Amino acid sequence: MKLEELFQPAKIGSLEIANRIIMTAVTTRYDFEESDRLSRFYAERAKGGVGLIITGALQTIYPSRKTGAGRINLYDDSGIPKLKEWVKAIHDNGSRAAAQLATYNYWSKKGTEGTAESVGPSSVVLPREGIHPLYSLAEYLPPDRELTLEEIGMIQEAVTAAAFRSREAGFDAVEFQCSGGNLFHRFTNPFLNRRTDRYGGNVENQMRFMTESIAKIKKKVGEDLPIICRIAGMDPVPWGMGIEYWQEIAAILQKAGVHALNIYPRWHESREPAVQMCVPRNAFVHVAEGIKKVVTIPVITNARITDPRDAEQILAAGKADFVAMTRPLIADPDLPSKAREGRIDEIRFCTACCRCYDDIFSDRFMSCSVNPQAGMEKEYAIQRAPKVKKVFILGGGPAGMEAARVAALRGHRVTLFEAKDKLGGQLLYAAIPPYKEEWKTTIGYLTAQLEKLKVEVKLNEAPTAEEIARGKPDVAIIATGAIPHILDLPGIKGPNVATAIDVLAGRKQTGRNVVVVGGGSTGCETAEFLAQKGKQVAILEMLPRIGADYGPANRYVVIDRLVAAGIRLETGVKAEAITKTGVKVIRGGLYPEFFEADTVVLSVGMVPDDEIARTLEGRVSSVLKIGDAAKPASVKEAMESAFKIAMQI
Missing domain, CATH: 3.20.20.70 (Aldolase class I)
Incomplete structure (x- = not known):
């Protein structure tokens, strides 16, 4: 055009x-x-x-x-x-x-x-x-x-x-x-x-x-x-x-x-x-x-x-x-x-x-989720590295892709390994709920950049520590992301329990009545996703606020939509056990209640998937963790941590 x-x-x-x-x-x-x-x-x-x-x-x-x-x-x-x-x-x-x-x-x-x-x-x-x-x-x-x-x-x-x-x-x-x-x-x-x-x-x-x-x-x-x-x-x-x-x-x-x-x-x-x-x-x-x-x-x-x-x-x-x-x-x-x-x-x-x-x-310097250099044009100016290094990056989510992009721009020889058949990591799931499809553009941009910069991308590959060591990289960047945190509760392994990621990815179907345990951003967006499919949904959050991890520009907008969709919002309730018919909770630390559900969806945070980093210690001279593999956080934090690490190599 x-x-x-x-x-x-x-x-x-x-x-x-x-x-x-x-x-x-x-x-x-x-x-x-x-x-x-x-x-x-x-x-x-x-x-x-x-x-x-x-x-x-x-x-x-x-x-x-x-x-x-x-x-x-x-x-x-x-x-x-x-x-x-x-x-x-x-x-x-x-x-x-x-x-x-x-x-x-x-x-x-x-x-x-x-x-x-x-x-x-x-x-x-x-x-x-x-x-x-x-x-x-x-x-x-x-x-x-x-x-x-x-x-x-x-x-x-x-x-x-x-x-x-x-x-x-x-x-x-x-x-x-x-x-x-x-x-x-x-x-x-x-x-x-x-x-x-x-x-x-x-x-x-x-x-x-x-x-x-x-x-x-x-x-x-x-x-x-x-x-x-x-x-x-x-x-x-x-x-x-x-x-x-x-x-x-x-x-x-x-x-x-x-x-x-x-x-x-x-x-x-x-x-x-x-x-x-x-x-x-x-x-x-x-x-x-x-x-x-x-x-x-x-x-x-x-x-x-x-x-x-x-x-x-x-x-x-x-x-x-x-x-x-x-x-x-x-x-x-x-x-x-x-x-x-x-x-x-x-x-x-x-x-x-x-x-x-x-x-x-929030009275902070303005920044950008997808552009770590915004407002940091001098500090984050990309320059060629004094010495070209062989860099292996494990994980093709936003952090891994951004690290590969910046490292390649600096002249390093970069190979990126992704265990799945496509790039995108958690952004693939983040783009699924209603009104979140713009995240697909970030995946598209980073994918195009890796192709332009001739980064070697190996899909469907999750090399072991031994295989990585045999490749003799100067640096191994661990960008393997995070996995859902699973609560230690009675009934947590039941067939009626699924994680939010499993639901969004289509790996697990839900019944008509759904309880989402965890009212952070992922829980809210999964609940809205299910409500659009005609499900009756309730969100249970142990904190006083639903969507507490949203910023002020988005939280009220999401809450308004959840209310308009008829999603039940419950705060101050802590899950105690999951049964075949629902969730037992304690409200306010004192009062037991029960929420009926055909399916219980867990959305209680993520934990780093960084085991490969521990097994690589001593095998590769420099092992660096970025993104959710270092600390689960937002897209902005993942991209910025990747940018900083790539600038230090």
Whole structure:
């Protein structure tokens, strides 16, 4: 498939952009002031061929609270020197840079840090029903204090000054935030904006806060500064507005002189998933298409656009003028150049696992499950090894494949042994439950890489320690994964007992009534898999929380689906024995109960399958364990441990 539209140059205002791929703003929590991590991160994406990079939010108003590392300063001149370095890194690698001007609805004045208050167009408390669990607590949703006219003017001046500083720093364009529930967004919403002055009452007045800000920027910075506005296009919250309302807003913004609209249908408080794996690819293109019908300026479509072939079709159909591929560019900064050169099979696709989101929600540096180098571009730069070594890798799961890829890139002679007839390891099973099929793309990418790098792959082979020793490798990497932990309970070996892996793999069929013992992520996904097959399912978890190992971006989404599927969720119950008709448990350490079941499915964790490592000691000079063979964990931890070990050889 030719990608002709995707790589056509286009303009936003006076700014010419080399292609139609945009990296939109993303929070990274990288330390901007103390290191050049952000510069390296964005420079790598620019080098990979993205047309325009819109920064993570630049603070335009004095910081309202401790927001973690990486909050970038445009509220005074102190951030300009560092921003100049950052913009230069982007320009030097062939991309354009736009500064997103952040206007949060939390603020404080200088000298009053820690006393932040929530402000907005009116004093309104958001409803707690139907919103993201992280925001349903009182401390996250204090009632907004209504901004005074003087404060509105002060914010407009601050945003204008920030736009001027962004031009001083060398940015090619600026972007307003009018999505995500930030301050400008709140002014557009009739539920939140109940003002009776010139900033409320009808859509034109509700937009006045923004249109006046745009006019002030044009007056101070110049008419030629390209201005992008990131708008919701629709509001997936109980108090939200639909596409028709946002079409009115889009027309007002075009009249005000905005040069492009970036459509991102999102409130931070929204309970509706937007970027998770359960969201279909290209799910929100119709919103951008609806906005494009009423404006003539370029429209950017956003969220879950993963494959450049889909992006080409969106552009060719006239549904948008640019495509945002932000998280795909985190996963593979070279996505544009690979797509341009027809190397689609070499793209490391974003799986929408939301590890990047989880890091941000948890105040950690942003990372990526499938790309260990994301945010570590300097530390993890791959270089040729000083001495070529013979490397045997035992196990063809994600850790073994990643270790083979990196070791081969460094020039080592790599042989990978896999006991089964296909590569993928635990990812083969992880991709089976509902909404998890994106993991197949990781297997496909790694498989293609091993073929390209001419790694010798031996399927259906599980060599013994003696056979490995006879091969005389310099290094043996143990990536044999993990096996299910089996509880020591009466009845555990009964014919009505199966492991989650056996069920997902189709090796064991279940009866109609199923009890899943263990409510971690694997237990939850196996339960959903069975419920979709018409089974009556209950999950028994000894801890207080179901799905405790999920990150904040996914846990509530999964729980919502389990509840909707009618799956019974029981916490604080410990399995004591399995009988022919069900499971005996103790609730709260005190009260015996019984759950009837035709089949009992065990999902109580994994243990390393590392026996070969012990038998190899003394036979091979270097024996290294990676992934689940070292410690069962997530895909991200498995991939990163493999990358690190391969870099040390």
